[in-house]
Amino acid sequence: MPIETNRTGRRAPLLCRTALTMAALGLPAALHAQTAATPDAPAKDASVEEQADIIVTGTSIRGIPPTGSGLISVTREDAKLIGAASTAELLATVPQLNSFNTAPRVSNGGLGSFAPGLRGLPSSATLPLMNGHRLVSGSTQQTNPDYPFIPELAIERVEIVADGASAIYGSEAVAGVVNFITRKHVSGLEANVRYGMADDYHAFNAGAIAGHDWGSGSVVAAYQYQENSNITGDDRRYRSLDFRAAGGIDTRSAVCPDANVNLFAGTIYAAPGLAPGLNTCDPRGAVDLLPQNRTHSALVSARQQVSGAVTLWADLLYSDRKDVVQAALPGQTFVLVTAANPFFRAPPGTGTSFGYFDFRPDRLVGADHFDQTFRVRTGNATAGLDIGLPGDFKATVFGSYNWSRNDTLQPGINTTALTAAAAGTTTATALDPFGYGTSPAVVARILDNPTDFVNRQRTRIGAVKVDGPLAQLPGGALKIAVGAEYRRETYMQRGQSGGVGFPEDLERNVESVYGELFVPIFGDGNAAPLVRSLALSLSGRYDHYSDFGSTSNPKIGLTWEPVDGLNLRGSYGRSFRAPGLRDLGSTVGSYYSAAALVDAFGARDPSRGAAQVNTILLFGGNQDLTPETARTWSLGADLRPKFAPNLAASVTFYDIKYDNVIGTPSGLGALLFSDPTFASRVIRNPTAGQLNAAITNTVPFFYTFSAVPAIGNILDLRQGNFGVRKTNGIDFDVRYRQPMGFGSIFGGIAGNYILNYTNQLSPTSAESDSLDAGIPRTTLRTTLGFTAGPVTVVNFVNHRSGVTASYATPTGSDLYDAKGYTTVDLRLSVRLPDIGLAKGSEFGIQVNDLFDATPPFFPGTDGIGGAYNPIGRYVALSLRKSF
Numbered sequence: 107m108p109i110e111t112n113r114t115g116r117r118a119p120l121l122c123r124t125a126l127t128m129a130a131l132g133l134p135a136a137l138h139a140q141t142a143a144t145p146d147a148p149a150k151d152a153s154v155e156e157q158a159d160i161i162v163t164g165t166s167i168r169g170i171p172p173t174g175s176g177l178i179s180v181t182r183e184d185a186k187l188i189g190a191a192s193t194a195e196l197l198a199t200v201p202q203l204n205s206f207n208t209a210p211r212v213s214n215g216g217l218g219s220f221a222p223g224l225r226g227l228p229s230s231a232t233l234p235l236m237n238g239h240r241l242v243s244g245s246t247q248q249t250n251p252d253y254p255f256i257p258e259l260a261i262e263r264v265e266i267v268a269d270g271a272s273a274i275y276g277s278e279a280v281a282g283v284v285n286f287i288t289r290k291h292v293s294g295l296e297a298n299v300r301y302g303m304a305d306d307y308h309a310f311n312a313g314a315i316a317g318h319d320w321g322s323g324s325v326v327a328a329y330q331y332q333e334n335s336n337i338t339g340d341d342r343r344y345r346s347l348d349f350r351a352a353g354g355i356d357t358r359s360a361v362c363p364d365a366n367v368n369l370f371a372g373t374i375y376a377a378p379g380l381a382p383g384l385n386t387c388d389p390r391g392a393v394d395l396l397p398q399n400r401t402h403s404a405l406v407s408a409r410q411q412v413s414g415a416v417t418l419w420a421d422l423l424y425s426d427r428k429d430v431v432q433a434a435l436p437g438q439t440f441v442l443v444t445a446a447n448p449f450f451r452a453p454p455g456t457g458t459s460f461g462y463f464d465f466r467p468d469r470l471v472g473a474d475h476f477d478q479t480f481r482v483r484t485g486n487a488t489a490g491l492d493i494g495l496p497g498d499f500k501a502t503v504f505g506s507y508n509w510s511r512n513d514t515l516q517p518g519i520n521t522t523a524l525t526a527a528a529a530g531t532t533t534a535t536a537l538d539p540f541g542y543g544t545s546p547a548v549v550a551r552i553l554d555n556p557t558d559f560v561n562r563q564r565t566r567i568g569a570v571k572v573d574g575p576l577a578q579l580p581g582g583a584l585k586i587a588v589g590a591e592y593r594r595e596t597y598m599q600r601g602q603s604g605g606v607g608f609p610e611d612l613e614r615n616v617e618s619v620y621g622e623l624f625v626p627i628f629g630d631g632n633a634a635p636l637v638r639s640l641a642l643s644l645s646g647r648y649d650h651y652s653d654f655g656s657t658s659n660p661k662i663g664l665t666w667e668p669v670d671g672l673n674l675r676g677s678y679g680r681s682f683r684a685p686g687l688r689d690l691g692s693t694v695g696s697y698y699s700a701a702a703l704v705d706a707f708g709a710r711d712p713s714r715g716a717a718q719v720n721t722i723l724l725f726g727g728n729q730d731l732t733p734e735t736a737r738t739w740s741l742g743a744d745l746r747p748k749f750a751p752n753l754a755a756s757v758t759f760y761d762i763k764y765d766n767v768i769g770t771p772s773g774l775g776a777l778l779f780s781d782p783t784f785a786s787r788v789i790r791n792p793t794a795g796q797l798n799a800a801i802t803n804t805v806p807f808f809y810t811f812s813a814v815p816a817i818g819n820i821l822d823l824r825q826g827n828f829g830v831r832k833t834n835g836i837d838f839d840v841r842y843r844q845p846m847g848f849g850s851i852f853g854g855i856a857g858n859y860i861l862n863y864t865n866q867l868s869p870t871s872a873e874s875d876s877l878d879a880g881i882p883r884t885t886l887r888t889t890l891g892f893t894a895g896p897v898t899v900v901n902f903v904n905h906r907s908g909v910t911a912s913y914a915t916p917t918g919s920d921l922y923d924a925k926g927y928t929t930v931d932l933r934l935s936v937r938l939p940d941i942g943l944a945k946g947s948e949f950g951i952q953v954n955d956l957f958d959a960t961p962p963f964f965p966g967t968d969g970i971g972g973a974y975n976p977i978g979r980y981v982a983l984s985l986r987k988s989f
Contacts, residue, residue, distance in 0.1 A: 159500075161238060163265035163285040165643070166274055166587035166622045167573050168500065173624065173643035174663020174677035176742050176758045176837065178202065178266035182289070185261055187900060187933055189952035189982060191300060191311040191332055192401070193256055193264075193286060197222055199904075201857040201885040202268050202837060204229065207904040207929060209396050209975045221253060224268050224281035225833060226863060226881045227764065231683055231736075233271070233278035235285040236486060237421055239567075240275075240593070242508035244427075244482040246561045249597055249612075249686040250278055252510075254286055254486065255403045255425040257330035259296055259315040262289045268837065269760070270738035272681035273645040273661035276591075276618055280681045280736045280764060288407055288421065292317025292326045295989040302952075302982025306341040307396075309334035309982070323410035333400040337976050338432060339390030344961060345969045347388055352922075354965035355914050361437030362387035363474075365465035365539050367453060368440075375453040375461075377540055382453075387466075389434050390968060392475035395976035397431040415494035422487045432475040436519050439464045441539065443528045449538040463528075463539045467519060470549050476517040484510040488567075499574030506567040513560055518604065520555035527552060559601030559608075566594045573622075581639070582626030591618040597687045606805060612687040620647035639667040649682075653690055657682050657733050673744040681738060685731040689768055689825055694726030696801045698809035701818075708773045709821055711790075712780070719818020722800055725772065728824040736764045742837075752844055758837040765869075767829030774867060778821070783828060783868035789820040796820065828868045831876075835860040841889070849893035857886025857905075878921055880911040880972060896937035904929045906972065913966030924971025925962040929955040946988035954980040 164172025171177060180196060190196035198205045205222035221229040234241055234253045241251040264286055271279035297314040313330030348356045360366055362385045365377040376383040403425040411417045443450050445459040452458045468474050490504025527548045530536030537552075538544045544552075571589030578584070592615070599610040622645040628637045643663040650656045661679030668674065699707045701718040709721045742758035771778050771787055778784050789796055800820050801811060841854030860883050863876040877883055884907035891900030908926040912919050932953045938944035958979040964971035 163235075163238070163283055163287075164267040164269070164271060164274065165624075166571060166589065166620070166645075167585045167624050170585065170624055170641075172267055172269075172663065173641050173665050174675045175267055175269040175271075175740065176675070176744075176756060178268060180264040180266075182262055185258060186986070187898070187935065188902075189300070189933060189950065189954075189984065191258060191309065193253060193261070196261070196264065197253075197284070199887065199902075200266065201887050202266070204973075206885050206887075207906050207927065207975060208973045209977050221250075224266075225760070225762075225835065225858060226860065226876065227281040227762070227831065227833070228767075230278065230686075231280035231734075231764065233275055233283045235275070235283060236423060237287055237488070238285060239421075239486075239488050239504075239506055240508070240565065241486050242484055242510045242565045243563050244484045244510040244512050246512050246514055246559060246599070247688065249563060249595065249688055250683075252484065253284070254423055254484075255401055255427060256286055256288060256423060257313045257315065257328040257403050257405055258311070259298060259313050259330070260288050260326070260328035260405045260407075262287045268758075269677055269740055270661065270679045270681035270736055270762070272659040273647050273679055274620065274622065276616075276620075276647060276649050277682060277684040277733070280683050280734065280738075281762065288405060288423075289315070289317075289326055289328075290407060290409065291319050291324050293319050296986065297989075298984060298986040300950075300982055300984035302980055304977045304980040307335055307337050307977055307980075309980075323408070325408040326406070328405045330403050331401070334396070334398065336394050336398040336430070336432060337396040339388070339393050339395060342395060342976050342978070343391075345963065347390075347969060349913070349965035349969070350916075352963075352965040353915055353920070354922075355916060356386070357914075357966065358386040359389045359437070359466075360384055360386055361389075361439060361464050361466050363466050363468040365463045367461040367463055369453070369456060369458050369461055375456075377465075380451060380453040389466075392432055392473075393434050394432040397429045399427065399429050401425060401427045417492040418489075419492065420487070420489035422485070424483075424485045426481070426483045428479070428481045431478040431480065433478045433516070435466050435468060435471060435474065435476060437464065437466050438519065438521070438524060441465070441524065441528050441537075443537070443539055446531050447528065447536045448531070448533050449536055449540060449543055451540065465539055467524075467552075469538075469542050470519075470544060470552055471517075478516045479514070481513045482510065483512075484508075495572070495574065497574060499572060501570065501572045503570045504567075505569070506565065508565040508567075510563045511560065512562075514557065514601075516557040517553065518555040518557055520552050520604075523548075523551040523554070555604055557601070557603040559599060559603070561600075562596075562598045564594075564596045568592045579626060579629075580632035581629030581641075582631070584626070585624040587622045589620050591620075592616070593618070595687060597691075606807075608693045608805070610688070610691065610693060612691040614687060615652040616649060616684075618647060618649045621645065636668045637666070638670060639665075641665045645679075649684075651684055653687075653729075654685060654732060657684075657735075671745065671747045674742070675744070676739070676741045678739040679737075681736045683734040685733065685768060685825075688727060689731055690727050690729055692727035694724055694804045694824065695807050696804040697723040697725065697807045698814065699723060708775050708778070709819070710775070711788075711819055712776050713790075714818070720815050721819045721821060722797070722814075722817050723772075723821045723823055724800060724804065725770070725823050726804075726825075728826060731768060731825060732766060732827050734764065734766050734768055734827070736762060738762050750842075753840075753842050755840040756838070759834070760837065761834040762832070764829075764831040764833075766827035767831060768825050768827055769829050769867075770823055770825050771828065771867075772823040777867065777871060781868050781871050783870045787822040787826075789822070790818070792817060792820045830866040830869055831864070833860060833863040833876075835862075846892075849895060851892045852900075853888070853890040855886060855888045857884065859884050878910045878912070880909045882906045882909050882926075882972060891933075898933070898935045900933045902931040902933075904931065908962060909964075909972040911964065911966070911971070913964065922965055922971075924964045927959065927962055927972060927974055929959050929975065930957055932956055948986045950984040950986070952980075952982045952984070954982075 162171050203222040223229040224232045230250045236254050243249045243252050266284050268282040271283045295316045299312040302309045311332035315328035317326040347358045364385045367375040374384050376385045406422045409419040441463045486508045488506040493501040527537035569591040573587035575583040576586050597612040625642040628640040646660040648658045659680045663677040665675040699721045704710050704718045740760040744756040836859045839856040843852040864873045865876045888903040905928045908924045910923050913922050935950040938947040961974040962971035
């Protein structure tokens with residue numbers, strides 16, 4: 107998806123028109139055939155006066171683009187041409203986003219909403235907005251704002267600032283901001299319907315938008331319904347998990363419906379015959395690659411000019427999303443069954459009276475998977491008042507009330523009941539580890555262990571902002587914006603897992619002030635050779651959080667136009683991400699790891715040698731967390747030459763240093779015990795007082811407090827500010843459109859190339875190369891198409907370079923270079939004749955992944971080299987109609 111660049115010219119209205127009218131040379135270029143806009147003329151929905159009043163993402167000042175930063179823009183015409191049925195699908199076409207060229211999926215396997223990040227950084231480092239306002243989270247795990255599910259027809263455009271923006275927006279705007287801007291002016295009724303199919307898959311969506319504009323005000327209402335079936339591993343059986351032929355290891359599971367029996371005598375016996383050997387299986391078959399989903403979404407937006415200087419406005423977005431996720435059954439290991447169990451059978455010739463069974467409970471569940479259900483309902487409501495002030499100043503006062511509810515149901519296995527059944531002595535009480543002999547009453551007790559949670563989150567915001575021109579300089583108007591904001595966030599959790607409740611009631615207040623100054627140093631009034639225009643932006647924000655303290659973040663931007671058609675720009679700033687409410691306050695659980703099992707928890711202490719010790723491990727939130735911080739800077743150039751008016755190009759170099767990244771030291775192995783950063787997290791030979799302090803106010807697992815044996819180590823594995831990430835790279839965009847006698851031809855290429863990406867688990871640990879850990883170096887998307895009268899045909903090629911990642915070998919590990927992943931999409935749209943029922947109609951055909959690309963091979967994990975789109979070749983028909 108090409109990068110929108112904003113030519114910093116010498117008149118603010120022209121700047122804003124250039125930023126907003128992508129129809130002439132926008133993204134993708136194919137949309138030019140469907141609008142009459144040009145680079146110097148506004149799109150047909152908005153007047154020049156309105157555009158001069160528009161605030162572009164990345165700034166708080168009306169009528170100017172984000173100085174020093176590039177802007178990626180995806181317009182309403184883009185969305186129509188792409189055939190995206192949701193915001194998630196639309197963003198999957200942007201090369202800078204981590205979701206590029208993949209199928210949209212809910213984060214955390216169904217626990218929240220779609221959440222891509224920018225340039226390989228975590229999704230929590232990118233701030234989603236709607237109409238410039240913060241959103242609520244619907245996740246059970248995180249409290250960062252979620253991406254909204256907006257009816258397709260209600261999207262005006264999406265603006266992406268791939269640059270640190272905490273000086274304007276506050277927390278989460280580390281890698282950048284994704285702002286969804288909705289339509290404000292609609293006259294009449296529009297509707298669409300789309301149905302698509304792939305192998306073992308279908309998707310359907312339908313929506314409508316209606317509006318009325320009476321001059322002094324307008325109202326818009328939109329609704330969309332969408333659903334899709336699921337895709338499992340069996341539907342996309344690619345390769346075996348036995349990678350020995352490629353130099354790897356056999357990663358097939360040894361926990362299968364047919365048990366493996368271990369007598370700890372050097373031999374494994376495979377059921378049902380119990381001959382020496384090992385049952386292996388592929389656990390991916392029944393597991394969803396893409397879950398079943400249905401989503402309702404609705405948007406209402408209204409505006410009314412009360413007087414010449416006062417306008418009331420309000421926006422309400424509501425969505426109801428339900429995912430049913432086929433999840434793997436939990437394998438049961440080291441289940442002791444003795445001869446007292448009537449279903450026990452000894453391996454032939456062993457004469458043993460016991461065995462430790464490893465098996466997957468398919469026969470107990472009656473299926474090869476659990477159906478997990480996640481229902482997320484979110485609402486984001488904002489209302490405000492715009493007040494015209496003397497001197498072309500404007501005040502905006504607004505309030506937001508955002509809410510969400512997440513109902514989670516995950517079936518589970520009651521291991522206590524399972525252990526009791528394994529020790530049963532009659533057919534009415536015993537577990538049958540070989541077949542279906544377990545009684546229904548025993549099965550019911552074993553399966554009576556759901557994780558059943560209800561999570562509610564609320565965000566309340568009150569804000570005021572004033573912006574306008576301070577003075578008229580030779581280069582143009584000196585403009586300023588100042589504002590203040592109060593935000594209250596709450597998180598409530600009720601429910602249980604494994605019979606244990608985890609009630610949480612978390613809250614925080616955030617008080618913020620910010621300011622921005624736009625200084626046109628050179629412009630129309632004082633342009634000079636090699637300085638047609640030169641603009642400076644200074645911005646800063648102060649945020650005070652009630653739970654951890656304060657943070658201040660500045661930013662400076664500069665845009666220079668040495669000659670007509672060439673802009674040079676640069677920015678420097680600092681950004682942050684506040685610890686989420688659950689990062690700080692989630693339930694702390696204390697786990698007991700017996701000395702013999704410390705390896706399973708990554709708790710082996712090298713200083714103990716072969717003799718390990720009983721260990722207490724603490725997991726959960728940490729009240730001592732501080733914000734994640736980042737330093738970002740970028741340099742860029744935008745070219746729109748006069749000698750080639752249909753050509754546009756841009757390039758941006760960026761550099762990001764991301765510190766104090768929140769994470770957990772669990773799973774670090776020997777590094778946990780040797781890295782000075784983690785020294786305070788390891789307490790060897792704890793005193794009674796230290797042990798009591800560690801387990802006070804925690805939820806115990808795998809032991810009761812009265813049963814804690816002698817403890818040799820306490821490992822504090824709660825979250826901390828440990829990580830350091832550094833990355834730099836290049837964003838690029840070249841596009842061209844040529845009018846022809848029959849219509850036009852157009853093309854372009856845009857993408858991201860990562861030069862360096864390193865990661866440190868702590869400031870004192872060694873750097874590792876993330877480009878050797880599965881992050882693709884190059885992502886790009888090309889566009890090529892033409893229009894001829896009512897017909898538009900366009901081709902997209904989506905490419906992600908091959909990834910390098912570590913894989914297990916029989917002697918340790920090695921690096922493997924997977925091949926690249928490329929898909930080809932085709933679009934055909936035809937405006938039907940304006941006669942009869944066909945009037946105002948447009949018919950479309952889309953084919954995604956035309957050649958049904960096979961995902962690249964990787965000899966580890968799931969056998970796939972990087973993220974990919976499991977849908978494969980997908981064909982959809984659509985119809986749009988205006989009334």
